Amino acid sequence: PAGFVSVLDEQTLVIPDATGNKRLDTVRNVLETGRLGLLFLVPGRPTTLRVNGRACVSARPELLARLTPVGKPPVTALVVQVEQVYPHCPKSLLRADAWRPERWPSADAQPTSAEVTLAQLNLPGLTLDQIEEAERESLRLRYE
Template identity: 40%
Template sequence: MSLCVFSSTVVTINSAATSRFLALSTWDASQGSDTSPRGDRREVARILDGRTLAIPDRKGNKCADSLHNLLQDERLSFAALVPGRSGVLHVRGRGTITDDPALLETMALGGMPPHLALIVDVEHAEVTGSDAVRRSRLWTPGVHLDRGTAPDMMALGGEMDRAYRYGLRKEGYDEVETRAVGPSRRPSNRA
């Protein structure tokens, strides 16, 4: 098993290399915070070296709050989950934004590179056992809710979703689809 040392904390490289989901937290100049979910079809954070990670920022994320915040305050943190595991990777560091085509090309999905990437200079990282993940049985299929059991969050947020899509089209994203959002529609899979 490969090991990576971040600020005297030994972290298995497999934690970052196998996580497909993380919650990224950033702060603006007035100390307001934003937590943004990030997910990908393969690892969500690419390991560049023993202290540096790259996180793709794809068009599907719709909001640029994290990017906006990083322009004001470079501090960030995230918690990453690995499917089937109860440990949580906690990372704290400083972030910058890059549009380096060579790096972005290495993170392409379906031939489409992300438009930007976050470069994370890791100051601290650790994997901790999480009783909350274990108790929630997050990875146990038998306890997952049926679609009709809970309110459809996409239907509840339909108006907001339409406003986001309008904003994206206005910014020139021509791949934005317009569709009805409601309880009978399944949300599309987004990258």
């Protein structure tokens, strides 16, 4: 959700681990390198904000209790000690017309995620309805 990054003090950000796809790529990278880079997008503005710093994973209950991005405390959070903050070049957002919905391709002209999955899996007997139901169930389990 918007605004889910918390500011603990002048040099510390906290990012709650939201319920999601159970992939630990970012956490693994932080554990291996102790570093994290963030790119903040502000809807309607082309310039982004880049934040770099040292990071760790925290499971401290007193910290997690303060973070409720989806109505319940997360299991872990990334704690970032900020070392650099600077505006980042907006060229890619400007070229992509990211904030100009009138320039976006029609959603009706794009395949759904279920259609893409069906085409990629190419399994005999697997139907679009089955994949759509699996997607709905996955979302229900993650976010309810």
